[in-house]
Amino acid sequence: MSMTISEKILAAHTDQAEVHPGELIEARVDFALGNDITAPLAIEAFRRAGAKKVFDPERVALIPDHFAPNKDIASAMQVKMLRDFAHEQGLPHFYEVGRMGVEHALLPEQGLVLPGDVIIGADSHTCTYGALGAFSTGVGSTDLGAAMITGKVWFKVPASVKFVYKGKRGPWVGGKDLILYTIGQIGVDGARYMAMEFTGEAIDSLPMSDRFTMSNMAIEAGAKAGLIAPDATTEAYLKNRAARPYRCYASDPDAHYDAVYEWDISNLTPVVALPHSPGNVRPVSEIPKTDIDQVVIGSCTNGRLEDLREAAKVLKGKKVSPNVRCLVIPATQRIYQDAMREGLFEIFLDAEAAVSTPTCGPCLGGHMGILAAGERAVATTNRNFVGRMGHPESEVYLSNPAVAAASAVLGRIAHPDEL
């Protein structure tokens, strides 16, 4: 039987030769992760089950990134719970502040999540690793707790839906624009319970960082996973990085898809998702004058070195508008160091932007840049739900890093070409 990449990976993690959409399976897990918000409940579930040892300490990562560096006493207690559990279980992949990064930027960077893997994480953006050709999906804490014990997880095999992006990307158009455009077209539940598969000429030429951005936001269309088949770009990224051997899969040419979308993106221009839905997508050029108070450049969606370079290209020699706070948050310690060595910080600081140590922080309204009532932010993050970055009467507009940087300078939502 012909299978999609998702079906092949899932089948390889069961004792079955093939799996079919809708089928319930128990799959072996290659890697499992949790963060400072979700892992405490997972550890409680682990204890409640009476378990003593995780299935494999090398395959479990605990990453305090959401409210870390600890924003208050309660957050410090949650992180302490992770730390104590990591020490008790001898987990090598517990990342303290100073080594820490936003989980979905950190684990690929460390070569811990790889093509052909089945990965679960108690964080919805775990789908990010689909960019490497892994089957990777977000689950809740109890699921993580159970998987830490058994090394297995139950799944309903998802149907697959294929996206073919034809043509070449125009100026200032990145992975963020492709995925926002996609969500705008199919809606925030357009791929509910499905595996999205990103293909086509525009994906072939897409750098790894932009691929991560696309897979990262598959959840914003309701998807279980968002995969890109490994190619030379993937292999180049993994060289000198992969922590263990891996296997690359590709969909059979005659594999079944519930739907196939084909778009020529040659004429696509940078887009923004307006409040309060990632599916509320418009071209930047069509947005009426919208003054802003804050810009956030960072997160698991767009906090990689390439994203910071895009922002720096726009901010070089410019000043952030006096009406705007511009926060730049490199997603990992290594990205922070690389950006510093490349001289990007000088550009950001000269522009009067603030540069922060890695954290999810403002993306989910945790800390480090919370909005007051009536305030508006342009952010390179992934969600613009009501209250997402602070007060329920604040607003978040989602964009790529270049649009965010241009908006910071002009104090309103702006296209980089306006500078």
Added chain:
Amino acid sequence: MMNFRGKAWKFGDDVDTDAIIPARYLNTSDPKALAAHCMEDADATFSGKVNAGDVIIAGKNFGCGSSREHAPVAIKAVGVSCVIAQSFARIFYRNAFNTGLPILECPEAVAAIETGDEVEVDLDQGVVANVTKGVKYKAEPVPPFMQELLNAGGLIPYVQKQLKKGAA
């Protein structure tokens, strides 16, 4: 046998987990603390007016967004007996079963039930009754595997059984 009766509170489509329990309150996983802010960004007065046994009625894609299990935990802890939606986001769907929050998909009931209606739910039969209007609706059946999980008492007791099997 699982039966519930209570007042309906109706919400729209795509209610996300940030609306169900905003991240600003996630520095704890204490159910009582979470319950105090349940549905706060969708209806700031919800936790003050909801009564034990009441039912949340919602449109499509309920629970979209983050994977936080705190969302079903908060709904359960505030006293809501059951969530009836047109459809659920997939992580929320898993989490509800794993944490023992009863949920049903029943688009017809969602379309007809208004806030304030008295609703009775027979979870085993998958029947939703609008007592106020005297109409009954049949919900989508719970898949057999999920039923098995529910019967075992959730995912953790299910895993415990597996652990015991392994030890034997």
